Amino acid sequence: MKHLSIILAAGLALALGGAARADEPIIIKFSHVVSPDAPKGKAAVLFKELAEKYTNGKVKVEVYPNSSLYKDKEELEALQLGSVQLLAPSISKFGPLGVKEFDVFDLPFLMTDDARARQMMASPMMDDLNKKLEAKGVSPLAYWDNGTHVYTANKPLIMPDDFRGMKMRIQGSKVLDAVARELGAIPQIMAFGDLYQALQTGVVDGEDNVPSNIWTQKFYEVQKYLTVSHHGRLTYALVTNKKFWDSLPPDVRTQLDRAVKESIDFFDDTAAKDNADALEQIKAGGKMEVHVQTDAEKKAWIAKLMPVHIEMQNRFGKDFIERIYKASGFVPPQS
Numbered sequence: 001m002k003h004l005s006i007i008l009a010a011g012l013a014l015a016l017g018g019a020a021r022a023d024e025p026i027i028i029k030f031s032h033v034v035s036p037d038a039p040k041g042k043a044a045v046l047f048k049e050l051a052e053k054y055t056n057g058k059v060k061v062e063v064y065p066n067s068s069l070y071k072d073k074e075e076l077e078a079l080q081l082g083s084v085q086l087l088a089p090s091i092s093k094f095g096p097l098g099v100k101e102f103d104v105f106d107l108p109f110l111m112t113d114d115a116r117a118r119q120m121m122a123s124p125m126m127d128d129l130n131k132k133l134e135a136k137g138v139s140p141l142a143y144w145d146n147g148t149h150v151y152t153a154n155k156p157l158i159m160p161d162d163f164r165g166m167k168m169r170i171q172g173s174k175v176l177d178a179v180a181r182e183l184g185a186i187p188q189i190m191a192f193g194d195l196y197q198a199l200q201t202g203v204v205d206g207e208d209n210v211p212s213n214i215w216t217q218k219f220y221e222v223q224k225y226l227t228v229s230h231h232g233r234l235t236y237a238l239v240t241n242k243k244f245w246d247s248l249p250p251d252v253r254t255q256l257d258r259a260v261k262e263s264i265d266f267f268d269d270t271a272a273k274d275n276a277d278a279l280e281q282i283k284a285g286g287k288m289e290v291h292v293q294t295d296a297e298k299k300a301w302i303a304k305l306m307p308v309h310i311e312m313q314n315r316f317g318k319d320f321i322e323r324i325y326k327a328s329g330f331v332p333p334q335s
C-alpha cells in the first residue's frame with residue numbers, strides 16, 4: 001500500500017513536470033562569494049526575508065555565502081543550468097557569458113561619480129545589454145552599486161610605475177587585464193574565494209576591491225598598503241535563470257519583483273555606509289598604511305591609462321563609448 005502511494009506521488013510530481021507539490025514551497029538557492037557581513041551578504045538575507053514574507057511562504061530562499069556552494073565561474077554556469085536560481089556577481093565577471101559589452105564599465109576612472117553610475121545602470125542604455133544577457137538564459141533583475149575600488153599591495157602604489165612587475169589579481173574582464181598590462185603589472189584572474197590565501201602566500205602581490213570586501217575578508221592581515229584611488233567600480237547584477245523566473249506562478253513573481261525592488265535602495269545605502277565605515281576601521285586598525293590619491297597623482301594615472309580607453313573605442317566603436325562617457329559623465333583628458 002505505502003509503496004503504491006510513493007509511486008503515485010512520484011508519478012504526480014512528474015505529471016506536474018517536476019514542479020514542487022502544490023503545498024511545498026518553491027526553493028530559491030541564492031549563491032554568492034562574499035562574507036555574510038558584507039553589503040551583498042546583508043542584501044541577500046534581506047531579499048530572503050522579504051520574498052518569504054511577501055509570498056506567504058510560497059517561496060523558500062536558501063542563501064549560500066562565501067563561495068560555500070559555488071565559486072565565481074562555477075556559479076554562472078550553475079545558473080545557466082538551473083542548479084541555482086539567484087546570483088549577484090560583479091558585472092566584471094560577465095565576459096565568460098559572452099556579453100563583452102559589460103567590460104566597458106571597467107574602463108579606468110569612468111564610473112567615479114556615484115549618482116551618475118547609478119543613473120546609468122538604471123537607464124534605457126542598459127536595455128540592449130540586458131537583452132543580450134537574456135539571450136544567454138540569464139535575466140538581470142536589478143543592479144546593486146557597491147561603490148568604487150581601491151588598490152592594496154605589500155608596497156605603496158602611488159604612481160603608475162609602482163605597479164611595474166607586480167602580480168595583480170583581477171576579476172575576469174578584458175579591460176581589467178588591459179589596465180594591469182598598461183601599468184606594467186602581470187594580471188592574474190582568480191576566484192574571490194581564493195584571494196586571501198593567494199595574497200598570504202605571495203601567489204599574487206596585490207589586488208583592487210571595495211573597502212567592505214577588504215575588511216570582511218581580512219585582507220588587511222596579508223596586505224600592508226592601501227591606495228584610495230576610486231579608479232574602478234564594483235557593480236553587481238542580481239540575476240536569475242530566465243526559464244525558472246518565467247515559469248513562476250504570476251502572483252509569486254509579482255511579490256518577488258517587489259522584494260527585488262526594495263533590495264536596491266537597501267543595498268545601495270548599506271554599501272555606501274559599510275564601505276565608508278570599513279575604510280575608517282582599516283585606518284583605525286593600524287595594520288595598513290592608507291594613502292589617499294592626490295589630484296596630480298590621479299591625473300598621472302588617467303594619462304597613463306587612456307590607451308585602454310582608446311583600445312576599447314576600437315573594440316566597441318567610438319559611438320558606443322561616447323554614449324557611455326555621456327551617461328557616466330567621464331571627460332577624457334584633452335591630448
Ligand code: LMR
Pocket residue numbers: 033034088089090171191192208209213234
Ligand atoms: C571580486 O571578485 O573581487 C568581487 O567581485 C567579489 C564580490 O562579489 O564582491
